[in-house]
Amino acid sequence: MTTALNRKIVVVGSSNTDMVIRSPRMPRPGETVLGGEFMMNPGGKGANQAVAAARLGGEVTFIAKVGDDVFGKQTLENLAEEGIVTDHIGVAADVPSGVALINVDASGENSISVASGANSTLSTTDIDAAEEAIAAAAIVLLQLEVPVSTVAYAAAVAKRHGVPVVLNPAPAPNTPLPAELLQNVDIIIPNRTEMELITGVGCDRPVEDGVERLRELGVATVVVTLGSEGSLVCGSGNILKVDPFKVAPVDTTAAGDTFCAALCVGIAEGMPLDRAALFGNLAASVTVTRSGAQPSLPLRSEIDALIAGGALG
Secondary structure: OOOOOOOEEEEEOOOEEEEEEEOOOOOOOOOOOOOOEEEEEEEOHHHHHHHHHHHOOOEEEEEEEEEOOHHHHHHHHHHHHOOOEOOOEEEEOOOOOEEEEEEEOOOOOEEEEEEOHHHHHOOHHHHHHOHHHHHOOOEEEEOOOOOHHHHHHHHHHHHHOOOOEEEOOOOOOOOOOOHHHHOOOOEEOOEHHHHHHHHOOOOOOOHHHHHHHHHHOOOOEEEEEOHHHOEEEEEOOEEEEEOOOOOOOOOOOOHHHHHHHHHHHHHHOOOOHHHHHHHHHHHHHHHOOOOOOHHHOOOHHHHHHHHHOOOOO
């Protein structure tokens, strides 16, 4: 008798409304750049990852906080339409929903400023209320746009129930991450800058040095995202380069979120880690060809069509 796969993914994280301006180039300090195109889209690293995982085939529960305002109401509606379980998204009565201001230049690179709002109120009490969902999950995915103490607590709850924990340490932390968090993380997915800030190992040094430091801090498996250069999968003493898919980028917003979500979906479906990373690279390559955060996230049918066409070899 074949056992059904557990595709339940719990995402703990942030939800924002993204206000995006496309301009020929990034403004310098004190400078105003005219000629931009404006868009307003749902975003936030946690919500992006939740939506991406749902579109790619995961059964997603999202644990988050929004404000009691028009942005919060729209967020709940949008997530429900994506098929995401919203039972554990709390509404903060006296705090606005999170907002991100995003500049995107002609090459697709971006810079982002975030007002956390209700995201900053996500607490250990909210995690306790969702413990049953965490215990039933195949994997728990975390980021750092909500309080680190809450992230660490969620990791500990998942670990107590034997559920694998994946941490995307973004946005890059300004202070060292708590040891108790890293010791409960099974897979960490930093980019080079985030790895440098977490470990103190500069980007001018070999990536292996940063990976070794993360292992010393308690994380056994490290997947380093390298943007247009693909990713590195570092586990069991080996470092494997996973090639990128070459595309012409339009907007890199949410590319990392897509990769993290796809990796988790792949793991939940039983893919080996290197195959899940390749799946993540493919999904992220589709994301960067479109504008916006959640509007750019691909459907599983799109990725399956690319795979059927030989994209994964």
